[in-house]
Amino acid sequence: MRQKFIALVSSLSEIRKFIKNFLIEKKIDYKIIQDIELASGEAVMNIVKHGYNNGNEKEFIEILIKLNSKQIEINFYDNGSPVDPKKIKPRDLEDIKPGGLGSHFIEKKIDEVKWKKSSENWINHLIFIKYL
Numbered sequence: 001m002r003q004k005f006i007a008l009v010s011s012l013s014e015i016r017k018f019i020k021n022f023l024i025e026k027k028i029d030y031k032i033i034q035d036i037e038l039a040s041g042e043a044v045m046n047i048v049k050h051g052y053n054n055g056n057e058k059e060f061i062e063i064l065i066k067l068n069s070k071q072i073e074i075n076f077y078d079n080g081s082p083v084d085p086k087k088i089k090p091r092d093l094e095d096i097k098p099g100g101l102g103s104h105f106i107e108k109k110i111d112e113v114k115w116k117k118s119s120e121n122w123i124n125h126l127i128f129i130k131y132l
Helices: 009-025 030-051 102-109
Strands: 002-007 056-067 071-078 112-116 124-131
Touching (some): 030 071
């Protein structure tokens, strides 16, 4: 299933609902749905905040969900600032301050996280894989 969303913070609830409803419809275990929903929300916030400089109503984030008997794959496409995956590291949890934990939650909740340089007409392509 594929859908485009406007690259704004206000689209976050719509994106989470899109992903959650798809997974519920496919009868995925609720714990897995919660993990994916949390990680996807963090990814989208990072795309909007860092890729689109806090949002751009003329730009989009596209979500593609694939499912087979072994795994769920969620693809996030955007045309924000190019991402250097080598620079994405979870913050040290000992460094207590608000924010900055998105990559930590993603790392803990998703089994594989991959980046492709570009896909189709998109600059960034982030892939989450969660095993069933």
